Amino acid sequence: MLFTHFGVSGPIILSGSAHLVRYKNIEEKLKTKSIILNIDLKPALSEEKLDERLIRDFEEFKNKQFKNSLNKLLPQTMIPVIIEKSGIYENKKVNEITKQERKKLVQLLKNFQLEIKGFRPIEEAIITSGGICIKEISPKTMQSKKVKGLYFAGEIIDVDAYTGGFNLQIAYSTGYTAGILQED
Numbered sequence: 001m002l003f004t005h006f007g008v009s010g011p012i013i014l015s016g017s018a019h020l021v022r023y024k025n026i027e028e029k030l031k032t033k034s035i036i037l038n039i040d041l042k043p044a045l046s047e048e049k050l051d052e053r054l055i056r057d058f059e060e061f062k063n064k065q066f067k068n069s070l071n072k073l074l075p076q077t078m079i080p081v082i083i084e085k086s087g088i089y090e091n092k093k094v095n096e097i098t099k100q101e102r103k104k105l106v107q108l109l110k111n112f113q114l115e116i117k118g119f120r121p122i123e124e125a126i127i128t129s130g131g132i133c134i135k136e137i138s139p140k141t142m143q144s145k146k147v148k149g150l151y152f153a154g155e156i157i158d159v160d161a162y163t164g165g166f167n168l169q170i171a172y173s174t175g176y177t178a179g180i181l182q183e184d
Helices: 012-021 026-032 047-060 076-086 097-110 166-180
Strands: 036-038 113-117
Touching: 026 097, 047 097, 076 097
Parallel strands: none
Antiparallel strands: 036 113
């Protein structure tokens, strides 16, 4: 997953969005109903281990300001966001942070929430869904069942898969099938 200037992206987001767009009128629903993305920013650590990590880091940086104590834990660009969402004053000395504030920080890191407000424009699409229904295509030849001599391949067909090369494989395989078998 990647944090971008417009929100989030990356393979997990692309796969997740494929599920979201299948909901009828999702764009309209987003205007009235929130969809929340819950992100575990430290999935390798349990809450207990993350709290222990924070205690160690806070001990090491006890005389520093909170804003300067998260460098080992988070990427630089995430620090201001986490500080704002934590509610801990950025210039507060680390040794003044309460146990309750630290626990709230752990919860924030383990359950970072973003509201999904919409999708990127179709012009930026990486994978599309929709197209010619597979029931209207012969899978052995990729020929239309309705129009003799008309063949389909790739994203013109209503198939899509998770990111990771699957869509490319669909395009290659259907293109091969449509092309190679029609040499006579």
